[in-house]
Amino acid sequence: MELRPLGKTGLRVSAMSLGAMTFGESATFMKGVTSPDEEARAVLDAALEAGVNLIDTANVYSEGRSEELLGLWLEGRREEVVLASKCRFPIGFGTRKVGPHDHGLSRKHILKACEDSLRRLRTDYIDLYQVHMQDGSVPIEETLRALDDLVTSGKVRYIGCSNYTGYRLVESLWAADRQRTHSYASVQLQWSLVTRDAEREVIPACKRFGLGTLVWSPLARGFLSGKYKRGQAPPPGSRLEAWKDSMKSLDNDRNWAVLARCEAIAAAHDSTAGSVALAWLLARSEVSSIILGVRDRAQLADNLRGAALKLSAEELKSLSDVSAPDWGYPYNFIGVREAW
Numbered sequence: 001m002e003l004r005p006l007g008k009t010g011l012r013v014s015a016m017s018l019g020a021m022t023f024g025e026s027a028t029f030m031k032g033v034t035s036p037d038e039e040a041r042a043v044l045d046a047a048l049e050a051g052v053n054l055i056d057t058a059n060v061y062s063e064g065r066s067e068e069l070l071g072l073w074l075e076g077r078r079e080e081v082v083l084a085s086k087c088r089f090p091i092g093f094g095t096r097k098v099g100p101h102d103h104g105l106s107r108k109h110i111l112k113a114c115e116d117s118l119r120r121l122r123t124d125y126i127d128l129y130q131v132h133m134q135d136g137s138v139p140i141e142e143t144l145r146a147l148d149d150l151v152t153s154g155k156v157r158y159i160g161c162s163n164y165t166g167y168r169l170v171e172s173l174w175a176a177d178r179q180r181t182h183s184y185a186s187v188q189l190q191w192s193l194v195t196r197d198a199e200r201e202v203i204p205a206c207k208r209f210g211l212g213t214l215v216w217s218p219l220a221r222g223f224l225s226g227k228y229k230r231g232q233a234p235p236p237g238s239r240l241e242a243w244k245d246s247m248k249s250l251d252n253d254r255n256w257a258v259l260a261r262c263e264a265i266a267a268a269h270d271s272t273a274g275s276v277a278l279a280w281l282l283a284r285s286e287v288s289s290i291i292l293g294v295r296d297r298a299q300l301a302d303n304l305r306g307a308a309l310k311l312s313a314e315e316l317k318s319l320s321d322v323s324a325p326d327w328g329y330p331y332n333f334i335g336v337r338e339a340w
């Protein structure tokens with residue numbers, strides 16, 4: 001497995017990493033679409049065996065159970081992995097009353113959430129601690145100071161963010177500079193052939209300021225795997241059968257055309273649509289690691305094939321062309337003259 005630098009840090013992360021959002025039985029947003037524990041453990045073992053060294057979880061995945069299972073299953077091999085977790089959202093949202101400090105990016109919540117994650121993960125430190133989404137109600141200085149304290153106290157090695165706007169990301173970099181605190185080393189963002197919005201602001205910002213990028217939902221929640229067919233009901237038990245709103249927003253001419261192009265290119269390589277979609281991402285120099293989300297070992301094996309698939313320049317261009325959104329203003333204005 002290829003190793004890539006995570007931004008400007010000394011970390012070397014596998015080009016494909018494993019997301020643990022499918023670990024543990026969930027009562028909230030992943031209800032019914034996670035893996036049985038035995039299968040999740042086998043997926044973890046197989047991923048590590050294949051050379052994956054970055055594991056991504058969050059305090060909210062299966063209401064903390066994802067972290068607990070990782071804590072159990074990584075015993076004895078903790079040092080082998082770059083363990084990433086997140087805070088920001090309230091655990092069990094929608095199923096319980098949430099207090100004002102049970103979520104958000106205040107100093108109070110971050111320090112408590114980190115202690116809780118460390119306990120569930122059965123570890124003394126988290127390699128990459130990420131804020132799960134920006135929080136406009138808290139001064140960025142407060143958030144950064146709290147994260148900095150976690151780094152200096154040894155509970156966290158690096159800090160990162162996820163789901164940030166371009167302006168808030170750059171504001172955070174300025175604030176860290178001004179305060180001389182540790183700064184975000186990476187951004188975790190949604191990116192795939194059918195969701196390219198981050199290419200407008202956040203990805204160019206990562207490139208310019210040397211932040212690593214970790215890609216979530218690289219298959220658009222499974223849409224790009226090829227198992228969904230236009231005009232047909234989603235396979236029973238699949239994520240997009242359960243997540244009807246997501247399927248509705250994916251079900252449009254452009255996205256089916258993107259999938260058809262992936263399938264055509266896959267046929268020429270005796271591969272799968274999903275592998276082609278992942279190979280397109282891996283070909284982007286900005287990508288540090290693609291976080292795979294899988295339900296079982298067969299999906300993992302299928303997706304890992306994308307790491308070995310080398311697409312030609314024409315194939316990459318044809319995928320970029322068919323998936324290009326209307327970038328809008330000022331990107332179209334700038335784009336005819338130079339890269340933005």
Ligand SMILES: NC(=O)c1ccc[n+]([C@@H]2O[C@H](COP(=O)([O-])OP(=O)(O)OC[C@H]3O[C@@H](n4cnc5c(N)ncnc54)[C@H](OP(=O)(O)O)[C@@H]3O)[C@@H](O)[C@H]2O)c1
Nearest residue numbers: 019020021216217218219220221222225238239293295302
């Ligand atoms: N920072 C954030 O806000 C954020 C948000 C979301 C995810 N993440 C991270 O990113 C990771 C990946 O996200 P994701 O799970 O949405 O990724 P994804 O790759 O877009 O979707 C994964 C789902 O697609 C289906 N699938 C995957 N490979 C397949 C294959 N080869 N054949 C058929 N179906 C396949 C499976 O669902 P079914 O079998 O159930 O249909 C699987 O659970 C998560 O685990 C998490 O660590 C972060």
